[in-house]
Amino acid sequence: RxxxxxxxxxxxxxxxxxxxxxxxxxxxxxxxxxxxxxxxxxxxxxxxxxxxxxxxxxxxxxxxxxxxxxxxxxxxxxxxxxxxxxxxxxxxxxxxxxxxxxxxxxxxxxxxxxxxxxxxxxxxxxxxxxxxxxxxxxxxxxxxxxxxxxxxxxxxxxxxxxxxxxxxxxxxxxxxxxxxxxxxxxxxxxxxxxxxxxxxxxxxxxxxxxxxxxSKLPAAKQIDKLKADRDGYISHINCEEIGLAAMMLGAGRETKDSVIDMGVGLKLVKHVGDKIAKGDVLAELYLNPNLDNSRAINRLRQAIVLSDSRIVAQKLILDIVS
CATH class of the missing domain: 3.40.1030.10 (Nucleoside phosphorylase/phosphoribosyltransferase catalytic domain)
Known part of the structure; x- marks a missing residue:
């Protein structure tokens, strides 16, 4: 869980x-x-x-x-x-x-x-x-x-x-x-x-x-887009903050008794190292329109960090220990 x-x-x-x-x-x-x-x-x-x-x-x-x-x-x-x-x-x-x-x-x-x-x-x-x-x-x-x-x-x-x-x-x-x-x-x-x-x-x-x-799976009633407010390169995406933003949208539990909305969530369109122009879509948001999602969306924006210089993304497999 x-x-x-x-x-x-x-x-x-x-x-x-x-x-x-x-x-x-x-x-x-x-x-x-x-x-x-x-x-x-x-x-x-x-x-x-x-x-x-x-x-x-x-x-x-x-x-x-x-x-x-x-x-x-x-x-x-x-x-x-x-x-x-x-x-x-x-x-x-x-x-x-x-x-x-x-x-x-x-x-x-x-x-x-x-x-x-x-x-x-x-x-x-x-x-x-x-x-x-x-x-x-x-x-x-x-x-x-x-x-x-x-x-x-x-x-x-x-x-x-x-x-x-x-x-x-x-x-x-x-x-x-x-x-x-x-x-x-x-x-x-x-x-x-x-x-x-x-x-x-x-x-x-x-x-x-x-x-x-x-298409028969639960789906959100509203789809929105998170767009870049400046040019730059994605230097960091804070996983924990992204997870907390998704939780606030209704996709996770704040407490053990919280009820999950199976349809909400997000899709990350851009990744670390990508070049970004102002107005580019960073993420697609799958929302419940009956909730105030502004705090979650703001948290998500803060979690995607842009810089002026290109960053080389870390490799996915860091080591294998056996």
Missing amino acids: GLGHTGGTIDKLEAIKGFSCELTTRQFIDAVNKIGVVIVGQTGNLVPADKKIYALRDVTATVDSIPLIAASIMSKKLAVANKGLVLDVKVGSGAFMKNLEDARELARLMVKIGKQAGRKVTAVLSNMDEPLGEMIGNAVEVIEAIDTLRNHGPEGFTSLIKTLAAEALALGSGLSRNEAEKKVAEVLANGRAYAKFLEMVKFQGGDVSMIEDY
């Missing part, structure tokens, strides 16, 4: 009518055995001690402790009877780990814990100093995922998906990384990846017609 600037995968998938991430243990096992993929939410009996320890970390100012973060993450990963594990460790303004040095330390520690438990573990460090892909919201991110599985998603997003999938395939099959990358590209190109997503949606109770025709 999402909270604050973070979006929740389960929330996004629930934009698909009928889709449920609350499966019984039997249903979970059946999904893995029959179709090979499943997405479920954590139940109360998966590592119950972690919640208690996290509460202690909160009141003892140790939430940022890297060894305790590693223990919290890996306790849940190792509770599942897997043989291999690929971790996507985010780094930057939109991530918990703000710098590469700390992210590497966390990655090395998690890989070490996994190996001590007899598991094969790889950690991919990916850049979150600007949002991944173009869409930010719920239904709009489902659309972006569908486009990517149909092999015409955003270039950066697709490259990360290919890297993570190839690492997982290499771990589980014994293929070389090169061979695994070719196999992943092949299943995206021939439609098998998209067909597998349809299978998963159907198994988990979702309305498959919404995937086949995503």
Whole structure:
């Protein structure tokens, strides 16, 4: 579930009518055995001690402790009877780990814990100093995922998906990384990846017609554009601020009791390093006209920083630790 600037995968998938991430243990096992993929939410009996320890970390100012973060993450990963594990460790303004040095330390520690438990573990460090892909919201991110599985998603997003999938395939099959990358590209190109997503949606109770025709997904009642007020180059996009702006539009939760509007959100049209002329569209906004969206739009504008000199965007995959 999402909270604050973070979006929740389960929330996004629930934009698909009928889709449920609350499966019984039997249903979970059946999904893995029959179709090979499943997405479920954590139940109360998966590592119950972690919640208690996290509460202690909160009141003892140790939430940022890297060894305790590693223990919290890996306790849940190792509770599942897997043989291999690929971790996507985010780094930057939109991530918990703000710098590469700390992210590497966390990655090395998690890989070490996994190996001590007899598991094969790889950690991919990916850049979150600007949002991944173009869409930010719920239904709009489902659309972006569908486009990517149909092999015409955003270039950066697709490259990360290919890297993570190839690492997982290499771990589980014994293929070389090169061979695994070719196999992943092949299943995206021939439609098998998209067909597998349809299978998963159907198994988990979702309305498959919404995937086949995503105009049936929840949509915003109003579309607006955020335009540049000067010439320049995009030097920085603050991920956390973008996430908070999306939350204020209704796409996320300010508190655990907040109700999400599945149709609202935004599409980033420009990215770090792009040259901008005054009046260029920086983002498309998907709005609920019944809300006062002015504060959210102003926050979004402040999050996209322009400078007079060209900035070279950071690469997306920063490191792979295994």
